[in-house]
Amino acid sequence: MTTGQKFIWLDGDLVEAADANVHVSTYALHYGIGFFEGIRAHSTSRGPAIFRLGDHIRRLQRSAAIYHLQLPYSEQELSRACHQVVTANGLSDCYLRPLVFLGEGENPVVAPLRCAIMASPHGPFVGPATAGKAARAQISAFQRYAANALPPAAKASGQYLNSYLGQTAALRSGYDEAIFLNENGFVADGWASNVFLVADGELLTPPNWTGGLPGITRDSIMRLAAEDGITVAERPVVRSDLYLADELFLTGTATGVKPVESVDGRPMAAGAPGPITARIEALMAAAVTGESQAHPEWLEYVNEYAGG
Numbered sequence: 001m002t003t004g005q006k007f008i009w010l011d012g013d014l015v016e017a018a019d020a021n022v023h024v025s026t027y028a029l030h031y032g033i034g035f036f037e038g039i040r041a042h043s044t045s046r047g048p049a050i051f052r053l054g055d056h057i058r059r060l061q062r063s064a065a066i067y068h069l070q071l072p073y074s075e076q077e078l079s080r081a082c083h084q085v086v087t088a089n090g091l092s093d094c095y096l097r098p099l100v101f102l103g104e105g106e107n108p109v110v111a112p113l114r115c116a117i118m119a120s121p122h123g124p125f126v127g128p129a130t131a132g133k134a135a136r137a138q139i140s141a142f143q144r145y146a147a148n149a150l151p152p153a154a155k156a157s158g159q160y161l162n163s164y165l166g167q168t169a170a171l172r173s174g175y176d177e178a179i180f181l182n183e184n185g186f187v188a189d190g191w192a193s194n195v196f197l198v199a200d201g202e203l204l205t206p207p208n209w210t211g212g213l214p215g216i217t218r219d220s221i222m223r224l225a226a227e228d229g230i231t232v233a234e235r236p237v238v239r240s241d242l243y244l245a246d247e248l249f250l251t252g253t254a255t256g257v258k259p260v261e262s263v264d265g266r267p268m269a270a271g272a273p274g275p276i277t278a279r280i281e282a283l284m285a286a287a288v289t290g291e292s293q294a295h296p297e298w299l300e301y302v303n304e305y306a307g308g
Contacts, residue, residue, distance in 0.1 A: 007088040009081045009117040012073070014088055020116060027102040027111050032158025034101035035063040038123065038253040041086050041094045044290040047303035048092040051288050053079055054300075055216050056253075060098060063154040064113075071100055072113050076307060083305045085119040095123035095254065101157070123254035134261035134272035135250065137190075138175040139239055140166035144188035144211040152188070152211045160192075167191035177250060177260065179242070186210040187237040193255045194218040197237065198247035198276045207234040217251045217284075224283040224294060230276065247274030257281045 008020040028034045037056045041048045057075045064071050071078070082096050097118045105111030142165045144152070150159050166178035170191075178191040188211030189195055195212070196205045203225050208214050226232045242248060246269045248260040257280055261272035268274065273281065286292035290299055 025104045027108040034157035036099045039096040042288045043092045049299040049301045052298045066151045066154040080307045134259040135176040137177045137260050137263045138170040140178040142166040144180040144182045163191040182211040190250045193250035193252040197245040202231045206237045246270040249277045
C-alpha cells in the first residue's frame with residue numbers, strides 16, 4: 001500500500017508519507033491493539049467518489065466501542081480527513097486505510113489511541129498472480145475464533161492473526177483463498193472477505209452469527225441483488241454446501257467481487273464467474289461509479305465535498 005502515496009493524515013495533520021512514523025515502543029506493534037477500515041474511492045463522471053464512507057467510519061467507531069474504547073476523532077473529522085487524503089495525493093480510483101492504533105505510553109492501559117489515514121492507487125491484495133482470475137479456495141484447517149473468544153463484529157488488527165494463519169497455509173498448499181469454518185462446522189467467512197454461494201437460483205450468504213465480519217460490500221450486494229429480483233437469503237452454510245454450489249464468490253472492499261472456481265479441488269457447477277456472479281459484478285460496478293441510479297446516497301463526491 002505504500003506505492004503512490006505522497007501524504008498521509010496522521011493525528012490530525014497531513015504529513016509527507018516519509019515522515020509518517022511511529023516509535024517502536026508503540027503498543028499496537030507489541031499487542032496488536034488497533035482498529036481499521038478499508039474504503040474505496042472510484043472514478044466517476046463527477047470525479048472521485050468515496051463509497052459508503054459514513055458506514056465505514058461508523059463501523060470503525062463500533063469496533064473500538066466493542067473494546068470499550070472511543071476514537072480520538074469524530075465521524076465528521078475522520079470523513080473530512082479521508083477526502084483530504086484523496087485530494088492531497090491526486091488520486092481517483094484508490095483504496096483508503098483509516099487505522100486507529102494504541103500509541104506509546106507508560107503502559108497499554110493508559111496509552112493514547114492514535115490515528116492515521118492512508119490512500120494508495122491499489123489495495124493490499126493486488127498481485128499479478130491472482131489479479132483478474134477466479135480463485136481456487138481451500139477450507140482452512142484453522143477454525144474461525146469463537147464469539148466469546150474474540151468479537152467477530154470488530155475489525156480489530158490483532159484478530160487478523162487467525163486469518164493470516166489460514167491464508168498463508170492455503171497459499172503454501174497451492175490455493176488462492178482460505179475459507180473458515182467456525183467451531184460448530186458452519187462457514188464463517190473468507191480470510192478477508194465474506195462468502196456468497198448460488199444454489200438452485202438463490203443467492204445465499206452465512207448469517208453474521210456464524211463468525212463473519214458484517215461486511216459493507218456484503219450488505220451492498222444483498223440489497224442490490226434483491227432489488228434486481230434475485231432471491232437472497234441468509235442461511236447457515238456447511239462445507240458440503242460449498243462443494244455442491246452452482247456458483248461461489250467472495251466479497252470485500254479490497255477483494256471486490258471475486259469468483260471462486262473450486263473449493264478443495266471441487267469445481268463450481270456453473271463455472272466462474274457464473275451468470276449470477278457476473279450479474280452481481282455488473283450491479284456493483286454500476287453502483288460504485290454512479291452509472292446507475294441505485295443508492296446515490298452511497299457516494300460522496302470528493303470534488304463536491306462541503307464537510308470543511
